[in-house]
Amino acid sequence: MVYLEPLRKKYPHLDVRYIQTSKADGTTIPELLAVGVKFDLYTNSRGGFEEALLDYDLKYDMSDLIRKQNVDIGHLEPTAIESMRQMFGGKLYGLPVKMNSLLLYYNKTLFDTFGVPYPKDGMSWAETLDLANRMTRLDGSVQYYGIGSHGTGAMIGWNPYSLPLVDGTKRTPTIYTSAQWQTLIQSVLLNPVFTKAYKEIGKIPDWSSFSKDRRVAMLLYTAAAPLALTKEFSSLDWDMVSFPVMPGLTEIGSQVSPNYFGVTSLSEHKEAAMEAIKFWTSLEFFVENSKGGTLMASRAKEVREALGSESPFPDKNWKAVTYYPFAPLAATTNVDSKARSIYEKHLNTLLAGTVDLNTGLRMMAEETQKMIDEQPKP
Numbered sequence: 001m002v003y004l005e006p007l008r009k010k011y012p013h014l015d016v017r018y019i020q021t022s023k024a025d026g027t028t029i030p031e032l033l034a035v036g037v038k039f040d041l042y043t044n045s046r047g048g049f050e051e052a053l054l055d056y057d058l059k060y061d062m063s064d065l066i067r068k069q070n071v072d073i074g075h076l077e078p079t080a081i082e083s084m085r086q087m088f089g090g091k092l093y094g095l096p097v098k099m100n101s102l103l104l105y106y107n108k109t110l111f112d113t114f115g116v117p118y119p120k121d122g123m124s125w126a127e128t129l130d131l132a133n134r135m136t137r138l139d140g141s142v143q144y145y146g147i148g149s150h151g152t153g154a155m156i157g158w159n160p161y162s163l164p165l166v167d168g169t170k171r172t173p174t175i176y177t178s179a180q181w182q183t184l185i186q187s188v189l190l191n192p193v194f195t196k197a198y199k200e201i202g203k204i205p206d207w208s209s210f211s212k213d214r215r216v217a218m219l220l221y222t223a224a225a226p227l228a229l230t231k232e233f234s235s236l237d238w239d240m241v242s243f244p245v246m247p248g249l250t251e252i253g254s255q256v257s258p259n260y261f262g263v264t265s266l267s268e269h270k271e272a273a274m275e276a277i278k279f280w281t282s283l284e285f286f287v288e289n290s291k292g293g294t295l296m297a298s299r300a301k302e303v304r305e306a307l308g309s310e311s312p313f314p315d316k317n318w319k320a321v322t323y324y325p326f327a328p329l330a331a332t333t334n335v336d337s338k339a340r341s342i343y344e345k346h347l348n349t350l351l352a353g354t355v356d357l358n359t360g361l362r363m364m365a366e367e368t369q370k371m372i373d374e375q376p377k378p
Helices: 004-010 029-034 048-055 063-068 078-087 108-114 125-135 153-157 179-189 192-201 207-213 230-234 270-280 283-291 301-306 318-322 336-352 357-374
Strands: 041-045 095-100 102-107 137-139 142-149 216-222 238-241 257-263
Touching (some): 004 270, 041 048, 041 270, 048 257, 063 270, 102 108, 102 318, 125 142, 125 192, 125 216, 153 179, 179 357, 192 336, 207 216, 238 318, 283 301, 336 357
Parallel strands (some): 142 216
Antiparallel strands (some): 041 257, 095 257, 137 142
């Protein structure tokens, strides 16, 4: 595991073992709790992390330990810290270590073939869409599309407007009451290239369309993709630019998806557990992992300048990842994953053109409200 080896090398006195959650192995949280396992640390991505803390009463405010051990949290990604504080009344139940965001990748070969200038950092969505329309063409018998996306879920969940999926206080969906949702769906997700492709191939052009078929010029995808799909990226002549600025916004990127580490309420070794987290949130650890191409949860200059420098693709435009500040993280609820599934389902109906936008938004809201009403209150 990327966390354990460097920790053991730096602090051999810390005996940390990793338990992977697995139903097959009987190591889910309720199963571990049932047999009395008192694990000291818990890590998960945003959403799952907070849900587990609440569902299994694992939350432990690390504020005193952070002060006592002089943990430097000043360099950590502020949107990730603020999200944790806002959700839990100022308490720090977790610290962000790594994170993910959205970028725009492009196939240089296609742009060269059709003599169109490459995308660049800082483009607006209007400029990106103009470029996408120029690259959408039928060449002989092959249909090319100017832009694709890794589905609609990431755009919904990490939207730059910081729109929550559900109003946790009112327990109502936000999809039908926010004008910005309408802007995002109408201007971005229902763009002419996406709707054309959906009618012709039954989907938004995706990763397979970009990497295997090679008929997509640009792709909205996650910053973690080059490391997760190194073999596929290695076969392409590609690069990346910053996430396009959305309509009505200026100089802001997508939201991020942080991965948090926290000391649990079960721990009988809280100071040792905090010592491990102190190392995993240190500039030393962040810089080394940033070099490999992992987006670490830090705004420190040395961490961001190191990004990708020793990755499989050191010559790529890594500064695109942090070209703009990240959008504030939207508030989350315990029904977000279900709400997002409903939104995505109805977006497919909108993309197919079988209902108009207002009807589609109303259907999303009605089904989501029904789902919320059926859930127990947190």
